[in-house]
Amino acid sequence: MPAVFEQQEYKKRVQATKQAMQKQGIDLLVISQPANMNYLIGYDGWSFYVHQVVLVSLDQDEPMWLGRGMDANGARLTTNLSEDNIREYADDYVQSLVKHPMHFVADVIKEKGWGSKKIGVEMDQFYFTHRNYVELEKSLPQATFKDANALVNWVRVVKSEAEITFLKRAGKIAERVMQTAVDTIDVGVRECDAAAAIAYAQYAGTDEFAGDYPSIVPLMMAGEAASTPHLTWTEKKYQKDEAVLLELAGVYRHYHSPIARTIFLGKNPPALMQETADVVMDGLAKTLDFVKPGVTAEQVEETWRKAIAHSKVVKESRLGYSIGVNYPPDWGEQTISLRPGDKTVIQEDMALHLIPGIWYKDVGFEVDATIRVTATGNESLFDYPIQLFLK
């Protein structure tokens, strides 16, 4: 049970990270975002509810994993790190009022002779709390701290061939997940039973590939809840003529292929919903025609905005974002946002989630495209009908 990718793949990732560090004048990187930890060394495990970090230093080949004692065997099982680069802290550091895991991290940094280096930390990532910063700064008075908030996230933005294989497996799972939702959701069915069937499909995956837990649980807004995007489920039964907005995902080893569709439980959706659906699906198709290497993120959004300008549909939030490997609470990569001002140039082997969700006061509509950018355009990670589903 070694790390899931070839060792060469991790080496390349660490190399690219070190190049980014050099550009930004950073000697040592302290990484606490779980997806970045996984990306750099393969580390996996639901242990991110306690403090843990990966260290990347310019003067050492291999990164280091530092975490709670009981998780060190997890690091041995899921990474290829040598024993000296797996360091565990005692359990009395956990949620203590006296000790803090960052004291342990600082001790290792000093032991390695890195105590007066320029240290990059992820200042706006969940899992890097304010206290983490305070304790590190106090324990390393000779160090200079720099914000390396999305440094590794940006290294992740262009996917390797192996990652694209994983994303396509996630796409295959996404097809099954959405089909399960469309098959299960119906008048009289409890929301929670539909959620259960969806989760089953997410975890079981395909006959060949295990599914994985998504970074966001099934979002499935029905009835009045369809006016907002982030609610889950209750014991309520679906009603006739109710709309159900679904934002789901297929996941393979933490690589995500989100998939969003809308079901209307009746034959005659409200005129506003049908109009919105038509405008959005047409606008999305025109936008996808435009996405290819060389265009910018804001141009993609502009294409969308122009394509729907003839209608009453307004999308105030960003059109989409970059995806890849992730852990709760978000499957967005926190790099590219498809919105005005984002001048990132789209490149081959980026992966994007375009999610033109529209939530009015009384009705909403969601559909999406999850794509890999190819040499000349883009391809969907899954093969699933783009339509408003009537049942």
Place this chain on the structure above:
Amino acid sequence: MPAVFEQQEYKKRVQATKQAMQKQGIDLLVISQPANMNYLIGYDGWSFYVHQVVLVSLDQDEPMWLGRGMDANGARLTTNLSEDNIREYADDYVQSLVKHPMHFVADVIKEKGWGSKKIGVEMDQFYFTHRNYVELEKSLPQATFKDANALVNWVRVVKSEAEITFLKRAGKIAERVMQTAVDTIDVGVRECDAAAAIAYAQYAGTDEFAGDYPSIVPLMMAGEAASTPHLTWTEKKYQKDEAVLLELAGVYRHYHSPIARTIFLGKNPPALMQETADVVMDGLAKTLDFVKPGVTAEQVEETWRKAIAHSKVVKESRLGYSIGVNYPPDWGEQTISLRPGDKTVIQEDMALHLIPGIWYKDVGFEVDATIRVTATGNESLFDYPIQLFLK
């Protein structure tokens, strides 16, 4: 679809929070931990992957919800807050390099005349990043900041009658979840298919009550992975004579009843596993006999340690912790830890998870007790056999 508890319940919670604020010299509380937000106003939704807060001010009756525009309808649907106390920021604050949601929070704080108050923030909670602190401090130069890290968590520690009802429903779901695991896991079954069946049971709940997503996905370590506690599942098939360590939960509206058991896929478990199981189950029973109002957290752990002192079993990590309402990534409350040094006096209507998990190099064993403290002792939240399951 109003908040799930009676309005009176929320009023009491806010009142108790304000008392704690007064004791600690805090005028205004900025809460970003999702469970604390839910506890104070009922707010629900998987929107915690962007910055959002609840404000509690000594000089205002009602708390305020501040979050992303698209989630404001979620706040309207899941809380009883008046419209003026729901404030939404524009989407270009999301993951921007220029704007930050804490600028918006600071603007509201200034508008309300709270800009020079003593402000409590949750300095070591995930979801309160270092950048949150930096931006708040910069935007509110007249304010004094104090650490209110677990202030609301400690208000949560004694449960109301309504909360105990929820915890018992979670316990009912936990019984089904573990039974599903015991029924499903067997030689030749893929780990991911067992995980899928478990998730189905978690989300579907009972015929009466919807299940909810747990704050930690099914942890199910098999074979060599049984040497560590926080791994999930793969496409691997269970093997004969393999141990499977399960740490699961039943959840009702974010209230958790964790449940942990161990299955051995054979008739003859290794001697070390059977011995460990016997010692741990006996020690746990003796510890439960001891837990009642008036004893301290460290005395509970001491009772456990003495009960297993005659054996070779050593448990280096804490024996357990307080539970209740929670959101990913942790179902622990971050208040009571059953370990040396924690002098918290156990009170009626606290809820505790005792999880004496033992992980050796080659073999592990897990079992647990999830209890509510009664007037004279304690009661289990679920009715499920305590044993090493042989299949």
